[in-house]
Amino acid sequence: MKINLATLLYFTLILLAIILILPKSLLGFYHVQTFSAIYLPNLMDTKFKSIIAYVTFVQILSLIFKGSALSISNIAGITSVLSVIFSYILLFRVIDGDTKIKSIISFLYPVLMICASCSNILAGYVSGLSMILYFMICFFFLDERRKYNYISLFFVALISWITLGLFWHSVYVMAYFIFVFYIVTSNLYHIRNAETFPLWNILILLTVSFLFMWIYLREDVMGNSLNLENLRLIGLSSIFNKGSFTGIYTYNHNLQTYLGYVDIMRYLGYLLAYIIILIFVIDSSISFIRKKKVSKNQIFLITLFISEILFIFLYFISTGTFGVRVLLTFSYPLIIIMLNDNQHLCIKCLNNFNLRIIITLFLIIPFILTSAFSLYNYLTESPEQNISIDTYENSFGWISEYSCADMIFSDAHTSGHYQLSYSLKNFFDRNQLDFCSVDYIKYEKIVNTTYNPSDNSLLVINEILYNKHLQFQSLEAWNTFEPLSPEYIEPNIYLNKVYNDGSVIIAQ
Known part of the structure; x- marks a missing residue:
C-alpha cells in the first residue's frame, strides 16, 4: 500500500476524531473491573482468567507510561482503533475483487465498525485488540503469494491462537470455527483437484488448544449448555436484543422511536445478507461438487457460513441471544466485494448491475444508520463519555x-x-x-x-x-x-x- 496524500489525510482525520471522542472514564461493564486488576499484587488474583493477557497488556502500558488509569485506557483505545483499521486493510489486500471497491471497503467499513461499538473499542477493551490477531491468521491462510512453510505456520498459529484465546472467549470460539472450516474446506477442494494444501497439523494444534482452553476458561458455560432447564428459561423476545431482560425498566434512548425503525431495517439487512450468502454458498458448493474452479473468496464464504451457524448456536445457548458477529466482522464486507466484482461474479440471478446496486445499498444503509445512532448514543447517553x-x-x-x-x-x-x-x-x-x-x-x-x-x-x-x-x-x-x-x-x-x-x- 502506497502512502499517498489521501491515505495520510484519512489517518490524520481518524486520529483527530479519536482524540475528540475518547472516553472521560472507563467502560462500565467488564472493562473497569478487569482494568483494576493491574494494580493487584498478583495478576492471578483476578477473576477474569479468560482475558489475563489483556490485563498483562494494560499492566505493561502502565509501567511504560506511568500515567493515570484514564491515560493508559486512552492509549489502549487508540491502539484498538488503529488495529481494527489496519486489520481490514491487511485482509482485503489478499481478497479477490475490484481494487477500487476493496480500497473503499478497507478504509470505510472499519470506521462503521468502530462507530457501532464505540464504548468498547475507544476504551481499548479486548475486541479491537483481539481483531488484529485473527485477521493476521486469515491473512496467512489467504495470501496465495506466500509459500506455506510448516515451521512458520506452526508458530504463527500457536502464538496467535494462545494469545487470542486469552483475550476474549467469544472471539476465540468465532475464530476457531473460521480457521478450522477454512482448513477443512480448502483441503477437501485441493484434494478433489489434485492439489496440495497440507495444514492438517495446524488443524490438530488448533483443535487441541481450543478444547483445553475452552474447558479451562469457560467451564461455567459448558455446565449451562448441558442444563436443559436453562433453555426453557430463555424468552423468544430476548433473541434479537442483547440485554433485553429488563421488561418495563428497559432504558429508553433519546431517539428511541427512530431507533426502532433503524432496527427493523437492520434486521431486514441481516436477512438479505444471509439470503445472498446462501445463494453464493449454494453456487460455490455446486461448482465444488462438479470439480469446477472455486475462488478463495468462495471457499472463505462457505467457511464463514458454516462458522456463523455454529457460533450463533453456541452464543444462543450461552446468552439467550443471537450473536451475528461473524456476519458483521467478515461476511458483510466480503459479500459487498463479491457482489461488485464483475470479473468473478458467475451467478446469473445477480448479473443485473442495477439489482446489485440496490442490494448493496440495502445492506449498507441500515449499517450506516446503526453506526450513526450508536455513535450518538455513546456521545450523549454513555456514562464513560459523560x-x-x-x-x-x-x-x-x-x-x-x-x-x-x-x-x-x-x-x-x-x-x-x-x-x-x-x-x-x-x-x-x-x-x-x-x-x-x-x-x-x-x-x-x-x-x-x-x-x-x-x-x-x-x-x-x-x-x-x-x-x-x-x-x-x-x-x-x-x-x-x-x-x-x-x-x-x-x-x-x-x-x-x-x-x-x-x-x-x-x-x-
Missing part, C-alpha cells in the same frame, strides 16, 4: 474512612470505578470489599421501595445518571436499565441515607 473518572473519589474516600461494609451494590459504571479506587489505594490490605452491579431482582425491589440490604452492604445510587439520563448498566446479561431516581430511597423503610455529595447517594 462522567469524569475522578467523580467518585470523595464518596469512596468516605466509604474507606467511615464504613464497615463488605459489599457495595450500584450500577456497573459506579461499582467498577469504586473497584478501581479500591485497587489503586491498596484498600484491600485493610478491608475486604466486594463490588456488585444491581441485577434485575434488586432493581425491581429498589423501584418498589421494598429493597432490604444486608447488614453489611451499601446501596449507591448515581445521581448524575439520573440527572443526565444516562444508561444504568448491569453486569447481569448486559442489561441496561433506566437510571434510578434518588427519590426511591426516602419512602423505603429499610434504607437510611448516610452520604450525599451531589454525585452519588449512599444508603444503608
Whole structure:
C-alpha cells in the first residue's frame, strides 16, 4: 500500500476524531473491573482468567507510561482503533475483487465498525485488540503469494491462537470455527483437484488448544449448555436484543422511536445478507461438487457460513441471544466485494448491475444508520463519555474512612470505578470489599421501595445518571436499565441515607 496524500489525510482525520471522542472514564461493564486488576499484587488474583493477557497488556502500558488509569485506557483505545483499521486493510489486500471497491471497503467499513461499538473499542477493551490477531491468521491462510512453510505456520498459529484465546472467549470460539472450516474446506477442494494444501497439523494444534482452553476458561458455560432447564428459561423476545431482560425498566434512548425503525431495517439487512450468502454458498458448493474452479473468496464464504451457524448456536445457548458477529466482522464486507466484482461474479440471478446496486445499498444503509445512532448514543447517553473518572473519589474516600461494609451494590459504571479506587489505594490490605452491579431482582425491589440490604452492604445510587439520563448498566446479561431516581430511597423503610455529595447517594 502506497502512502499517498489521501491515505495520510484519512489517518490524520481518524486520529483527530479519536482524540475528540475518547472516553472521560472507563467502560462500565467488564472493562473497569478487569482494568483494576493491574494494580493487584498478583495478576492471578483476578477473576477474569479468560482475558489475563489483556490485563498483562494494560499492566505493561502502565509501567511504560506511568500515567493515570484514564491515560493508559486512552492509549489502549487508540491502539484498538488503529488495529481494527489496519486489520481490514491487511485482509482485503489478499481478497479477490475490484481494487477500487476493496480500497473503499478497507478504509470505510472499519470506521462503521468502530462507530457501532464505540464504548468498547475507544476504551481499548479486548475486541479491537483481539481483531488484529485473527485477521493476521486469515491473512496467512489467504495470501496465495506466500509459500506455506510448516515451521512458520506452526508458530504463527500457536502464538496467535494462545494469545487470542486469552483475550476474549467469544472471539476465540468465532475464530476457531473460521480457521478450522477454512482448513477443512480448502483441503477437501485441493484434494478433489489434485492439489496440495497440507495444514492438517495446524488443524490438530488448533483443535487441541481450543478444547483445553475452552474447558479451562469457560467451564461455567459448558455446565449451562448441558442444563436443559436453562433453555426453557430463555424468552423468544430476548433473541434479537442483547440485554433485553429488563421488561418495563428497559432504558429508553433519546431517539428511541427512530431507533426502532433503524432496527427493523437492520434486521431486514441481516436477512438479505444471509439470503445472498446462501445463494453464493449454494453456487460455490455446486461448482465444488462438479470439480469446477472455486475462488478463495468462495471457499472463505462457505467457511464463514458454516462458522456463523455454529457460533450463533453456541452464543444462543450461552446468552439467550443471537450473536451475528461473524456476519458483521467478515461476511458483510466480503459479500459487498463479491457482489461488485464483475470479473468473478458467475451467478446469473445477480448479473443485473442495477439489482446489485440496490442490494448493496440495502445492506449498507441500515449499517450506516446503526453506526450513526450508536455513535450518538455513546456521545450523549454513555456514562464513560459523560462522567469524569475522578467523580467518585470523595464518596469512596468516605466509604474507606467511615464504613464497615463488605459489599457495595450500584450500577456497573459506579461499582467498577469504586473497584478501581479500591485497587489503586491498596484498600484491600485493610478491608475486604466486594463490588456488585444491581441485577434485575434488586432493581425491581429498589423501584418498589421494598429493597432490604444486608447488614453489611451499601446501596449507591448515581445521581448524575439520573440527572443526565444516562444508561444504568448491569453486569447481569448486559442489561441496561433506566437510571434510578434518588427519590426511591426516602419512602423505603429499610434504607437510611448516610452520604450525599451531589454525585452519588449512599444508603444503608
